[in-house]
Amino acid sequence: MRLRHKPYAMDRTKEYSQFVIGNPEEHNGKWKELFGNDNPIHIEVGTGRGRFMYEMAKANPNVNYIGIEKFTSVVVxxxxxxxxxxxxxLKLINKDAEDLTVFFGENEIDRVYLNFSDPWPKNRHEKRRLTYKTFLRNYETVLVKGGEIHFKTDNQALFEYSLTSMAEYGMLxxxxxxxxxxxxxxxxxxTEYEEKFSSKGNRIYRVEAKYRTEPAQ
Incomplete structure (x- = not known):
């Protein structure tokens, strides 16, 4: 993805700090206080230009959403x-989501969405894939017991890798x-990418993965 530089982007995110949370680590374990209610919290890692998040937030007013996007020129x-x-x-976080435990407390999140994540196809980049075991461990920490990951991609290799990674981790x-x-x-x-890819005839893959509440037998 080629990113167009937007020199105003950083200032704009700071201007609207009620929407783009600049200090997410300070809300670790206290996100429901920020939203002002006890509704469940769903996050999207790599929210891009945000269509999925704001459509979900409009459709489900009794769920709180947080979109995480590291590129300021995109999150704007x-x-x-x-x-x-x-x-x-709906809130936004303009940070890298490498370690979600910095932003969220244990069992604070109800669902994680991963939509059209970078496939990182080279073997040496496996640890950067958002369904690598290190990321799965971080998701498990911040998710409620039995929490879920909903994952979509048009990349068959990444999808097959993710199914294997999740199954080996012990997920349902x-x-x-x-x-x-x-x-x-x-x-x-x-998402914006989903519309683009599917219009070209690309098949879209989807999985709902759930963490076990009890150890696998």
Whole structure:
């Protein structure tokens, strides 16, 4: 993905600090206080320009959403939509999500979304994949017991890798789709990339993975 430099982006995120949380580590374990309610919290790692998050937030006002995006020139586009819709149940974090335990307390999050993550196809970059075991361990720490990861991609190799990684970690895989747009799954909200890829005829893969509440036998 080629990123267009936007010199105003950093200042804009600081101007709207009520939407883009500049100090997420200070809210570790206290995100429900920031939202002002006890609603469940869902996060998206790599939220991009934010369509998925703001559509989810509009459709589910009783769920709090946090979109995490490391590129300021990208997150500012998500911010523009958030300002437009003035959604009280959506916040953004402009940081790298390498270690979510810095931002969130144990069992603080109810669901993690991973949409069209960088596949990092070279073997030497395996540890950067967002479904690598180190990331799975971090998700498990911040998620409630039995918490879920919902993962979508158009990259078959990454999808197969992720299924193996999740299964080897001991996760349950109650829902797997090898062709989401031609399945009976209802309520799918497309990301910007999903719309682009699917319009080219690319198959979309999706899995819902769930952490065990008890050790695997």
């Amino acid at each position: 586009d998500a911010l523009d939509k958030l300002i437009e819709y003035a959604l009280p149940n 895989l109650p829902y797997i789709s090898l062709d989401l747009h031609n399945s009976d799954f209802e309520g799918n909200i497309m």
